[in-house]
Amino acid sequence: MLRVITISNEKGGVAKTTSTLSLGAALAELGHKVLVVDLDAQANLTLSLGFEPGESERTSSDIMLDNAPLLSACRKTDVENLDLIPSSSRIETSEQFLPVRTNYMTILQRAIANAPSMPYEYIILDCPPALGAITQNALAAADLLLIPTQAEYFSAYALRNMMTLIRRIREEHNPNLAYRILVTMLDKRNRTHRNIHDQLRATFGEGVFNTVIEIDTKLRESPIAGLPITRYKTGARGSTQYRVLAQELMEYAKETENRQPA
Template structure:
């Protein structure tokens, strides 16, 4: 059973794309077949894997519009068991055309629901709660919300929780979510305090692992390499490996829940 994960936050700059690449690569390293889908017109995920977005004729835009199928939109990466559906500026042009369709909220769901080629599909969403993010959440089993322990990032959680409720009620009652604390500076008193407040407020909905600030994450993105390839012994690589293990356990739990007869 393919497990679909959306990674989203209405607040930008919270390591959303970094988490997509790092989690995907860590799951692939564990032996899972992983597909990453870039749903951001800025194409940061595509760039982070060392590709030039403007060179692609087949992208996620054509996939959503129904012009291309999933298999024809996928490209291999340099990393074993990790593949990509790229994005570029065409997604900005495609989005208005999606809105005129009666089924626009379920386009991605319809595209991915029968995919059996991957163990995990990860959707990297734009920093908005618009059409593309709603499509991702309508298709996902799990939403991961990267959240920096800063005031504005924590405040944006409210918008995401409201969106989750709406998606559950209208399109995807099985959607579950987990909050991931990212870009944490444990030397910073405010970071420590806000992280503790978020943990208290959300309790079991927060990952045990925390992703701390690590300059090697920025370096790996510039070089187009996942952190577990660029600096496998770094703190960040080990923390994202822990995230992959936690996510794998949770995915197995969801699968058992969905397939067990009451």
């Protein structure tokens, strides 16, 4: 079953937040109930949906640090079928305070499992650009890790640390953790981009989504409007490509469900 999708890469600015919001909105548009969770102190996801960090009574910090129930921090957004758990700068203190607690790696996993009736078909977790306690919690909770990557040498290089972490999380907390790499901000005219994209596919095979996200300046503008791209410019290339990604993800979900024994 595919319910929890974690979006992570320790590299900054590779479109983690953009992908969380755009994919979440594309799934919501198809009628799925979607929750997006901001786990980053920068609160970019929160801001992109038109909320001020600090205006919400409950945020992801309350879940991570004070064991608040998951559903107590959910807020409706202006987008139908799309809810948000906002973030605040306090979440940063998790990196310092969590590792001294017992079972701290599975706080988020348990918060999701303990929700009494789960109203969401998809939960998408937007991680900070680091592989610390917050990201490790998000990996332990995930059915699928989506790794946005630019077709740049250093981005491809950063995948090594992620692969090491995936192995550790599988061994210790989440044996079924699957991953898929998503190539973002691709410039098809750029030869280096094309070469690195080809190399990623040669190295990771099925571990790379067929869908790629090309550069689209409309994706830079939509946070200013406080709307996902699919609502801000519904016909933009970015909207189309994130819709195709949503379809590919749903096919993947169907395949994995068929593989589970009845």
